[in-house]
Amino acid sequence: MQPKTTLHYTALGLQKMKRKVQAIRECAKNRAEDASYAQDLPDEIGLKLTNRCNLRCTHCFQWDIGGYHHNLDKAALKKDGDLRIEVVRELFEKTREKKSSLYLWGGEPTLYAHWDELIALLKEDPRDTVMCTNGVNLQNQMDSLVSVSECINILFSIEGPEDIHDKIRGKNTYKKILDNLDLLMARQANGEYKGTISVEAVISDGLIPQLYDFCEFYEKKGIDSLFLNFPWYIPEQVANQMDEYFEERYGWMNTSRGQHNSWHSFDFRISPEMIDVLKVQIDKIMKKTWDIRIRFHPELSDDIDDYILGGTKPAQKKSRCLGISNRIDLLPSGEVTPCKKFPEFVVGNLNNGSLEEVWQGGDYKKFREVHNNELMAICAKCEILYANGI
Numbered sequence: 001m002q003p004k005t006t007l008h009y010t011a012l013g014l015q016k017m018k019r020k021v022q023a024i025r026e027c028a029k030n031r032a033e034d035a036s037y038a039q040d041l042p043d044e045i046g047l048k049l050t051n052r053c054n055l056r057c058t059h060c061f062q063w064d065i066g067g068y069h070h071n072l073d074k075a076a077l078k079k080d081g082d083l084r085i086e087v088v089r090e091l092f093e094k095t096r097e098k099k100s101s102l103y104l105w106g107g108e109p110t111l112y113a114h115w116d117e118l119i120a121l122l123k124e125d126p127r128d129t130v131m132c133t134n135g136v137n138l139q140n141q142m143d144s145l146v147s148v149s150e151c152i153n154i155l156f157s158i159e160g161p162e163d164i165h166d167k168i169r170g171k172n173t174y175k176k177i178l179d180n181l182d183l184l185m186a187r188q189a190n191g192e193y194k195g196t197i198s199v200e201a202v203i204s205d206g207l208i209p210q211l212y213d214f215c216e217f218y219e220k221k222g223i224d225s226l227f228l229n230f231p232w233y234i235p236e237q238v239a240n241q242m243d244e245y246f247e248e249r250y251g252w253m254n255t256s257r258g259q260h261n262s263w264h265s266f267d268f269r270i271s272p273e274m275i276d277v278l279k280v281q282i283d284k285i286m287k288k289t290w291d292i293r294i295r296f297h298p299e300l301s302d303d304i305d306d307y308i309l310g311g312t313k314p315a316q317k318k319s320r321c322l323g324i325s326n327r328i329d330l331l332p333s334g335e336v337t338p339c340k341k342f343p344e345f346v347v348g349n350l351n352n353g354s355l356e357e358v359w360q361g362g363d364y365k366k367f368r369e370v371h372n373n374e375l376m377a378i379c380a381k382c383e384i385l386y387a388n389g390i
Contacts, residue, residue: 001286001299001301002294002295002296002299003285003286003288003290003294003295003296004286004288004289004290005289005290005291005292005293005294006289006290006291007291007292007293016101016128019043023039023043023322023326023388024322024326024388024390026039026326027039027322027325027326028320028322028390030325031320031322031325031368031372035368035369035372035373036365036366036368036369037325037368038324038325038326038359038360038364038365038368039325039326041094041095041098041100041355041356041359042095042100042326042327042328042359043098043100043101043326043327044100044101044103044323044326044327044328044388045091045095045100045101045102045103045327045328045329045330046102046103046105046327046328046329046330046340047083047088047091047102047103047104047105047329047330048083048105048106048107048329048330048331048332048340049082049083049104049105049106049107049109049112049118049332050081050082050083050106050107050108050109050111050112050113050332051069051072051076051077051081051082051106051107051332052077052078052079052081052082052106052107052108052111053106053107053108053111053134054108054111054134054136054137055108055134055136055169055170055173056170057134057159057168057169057170058167058168058268059159059168059202059204059231059268060268061232061262061265061266061268061341062107062265064265064268066264066265066267067265068260068261068262068264068265068343071257071260076332076333079113080113081332081333082112082113082114082332083112083114083330083331083332083333083334084114084334084351085114085117085118087330087334087350087351088114088117088118088121089117089121090350090354090355091330091350091355092121092124092125094354094355094356095127095355096125099127099128100127101127101128101129101130102127102128102129102130103129103130103132104129104130104131104132105131105132107332108133108134108136108137109131109132109133110133110137110138110140110141111137115141115144116144119144119145119147119148122148122151122152123147123148126148126150126151127151128151128153129148129151129152129153130153130155131145131152131153131154131155132155132157132200133154133155133156133157134156134157134169134173134177135156135157135158135176135177135180135181136173136176136177136180137176138154138177138180138184139179139180139183142180142183142184142187145193145195146187146192146193149192149193149194149195150194150195151195152195153195153196153198154184154195154196154197154198155198155199155200155227156177156180156181156197156198156199156200157169157199157200157201158174158177158178158181158199158200158201159201159202159204159207160201160204160206160207160210160214161174161210161214161217162174162175163206164204164206164207164210165177167206168204168206181197181199181221181223184197185197185221185222185223196224196225197223197224198223198224198225198226198227199218199223199225199226199227200226200227200228200229200297201214201226201227201228201229202229202230202231202268203228203229203230203231203270203278204231204268204270205270205271205274208270208274208277208278208281209277209281211228211278211281211282211285212281212284212285215228215285215290215294218292219290219291219292222292223292224292224293225292225293225294225295226292226293226294226295227295227296227297228294228295228296228297229296229297230270230296230297230298230300230304230307230308231266231268231269231270231308232266232268232341232381232382233266233267233268233269233270233308233309233310233381234263234264234266234267234310234377234378234381235310236264236267238263238310238312238377238378239261239263239264239266241377242261242263242376242377242378243256243261245376245377246261246344249370250344250345250367250370252366253344253345253346253347253363255343255344255345255346256344257344261344262341262342262343262344263342263378266378266381269308269310270308272308272309275304275305275308278304278308279304282296282304297383297386298315298316298383298386299315299316299386300315301315301316303315303316307380307381311380312377312378312380313380314375314379314380314385314389315380315386316386318375318385318386318389318390319373319375319389319390320372320373320375320389320390321371321375321379321382321384321385321388321389322388322389322390323338323384323385323387323388323389324338324364324367324368324371325368326388327384327388328355328358328359330350331343333349333351334349334350334351334352335348335349336348336349336350336358336359336364338364338367338368338371339382339384340382340383340384341382342378345367346363347361347363347364347367348361348363348364
């Protein structure tokens with residue numbers, strides 16, 4: 001159950017929900033008959049546009065001290081290492097009729113080397129698009145985003161009040177982000193910006209005692225939605241077990257890096273002694289009816305202790321990921337992964353293969369067959385499971 005709201009879904013919002021439900025039902029039905037099943041073309045496309053970022057957040061699994069981006073080749077961290085625009089253009093062309101939705105992230109997506117070309121593609125072929133940004137330099141891209149805003153949903157990452165946020169994301173970043181948030185909201189209010197504006201925060205020890213007040217702050221500010229994300233904490237013991245599991249089941253991908261595998265980087269956590277404090281805050285939030293939409297990701301209910309402490313049992317009784325049959329994720333290298341945050345899982349590369357060849361190809365089918373009824377230990381923390389799983 002999620003916090004109550006006075007808001008009603010728009011016709012477009014209901015249409016998007018209906019499309020999501022239909023895709024999940026279709027994939028569930030067909031996967032029961034064929035473990036390797038996938039839609040003809042993916043309904044959702046995730047584009048990690050760049051590995052580059054202008055912040056070094058302390059909770060980041062990519063760029064914190066133990067983040068896996070430190071192990072990337074230097075070439076992957078330059079502009080030339082960003083996702084090739086030719087690959088993006090092919091995805092637009094192949095999914096023009098289907099209107100696959102887009103999720104843009106990074107690194108920091110506003111640093112993308114081919115930003116202007118991407119905006120031109122969205123102008124020519126608008127489709128539902130979410131962009132997750134730290135917001136620090138959004139003023140540089142704001143005019144271009146406004147020009148395609150009928151299809152854009154901007155998601156600002158803000159970790160709490162100024163002291164909490166700056167401790168995690170860097171000194172003076174809070175003011176820069178809030179200035180850009182306010183500027184975009186002003187352009188939304190005067191009708192220039194036609195998309196939605198949302199904020200997301202990773203729940204941390206510092207934010208927990210102020211969580212209710214944080215919600216009230218953004219309710220008064222008048223954003224569209226506030227997403228409160230539980231950290232993807234993977235204990236070292238589980239990460240070590242995952243190393244062995246990957247070698248056993250997916251060694252044929254030849255992408256394991258042992259102790260440098262990405263799942264070792266998910267070490268940001270809520271302290272056990274803060275769990276009871278968090279529950280009090282959640283209870284207070286749940287008792288109010290809000291004028292914005294507030295969502296916990298994932299919705300935990302009775303699973304909160306196990307999830308926070310690093311348990312491997314998925315919440316919500318999820319047992320099967322259908323995202324591997326209706327969603328494709330690309331890394332800046334052009335590599336295709338069925339697991340958005342875990343780049344070891346590589347099933348092809350759109351730099352040397354077409355969308356259809358990779359999406360319906362042997363490696364992707366093999367992954368779906370192995371993964372069909374067997375979630376991995378790390379799956380319990382994955383947002384795709386909770387959005388596209390049953």
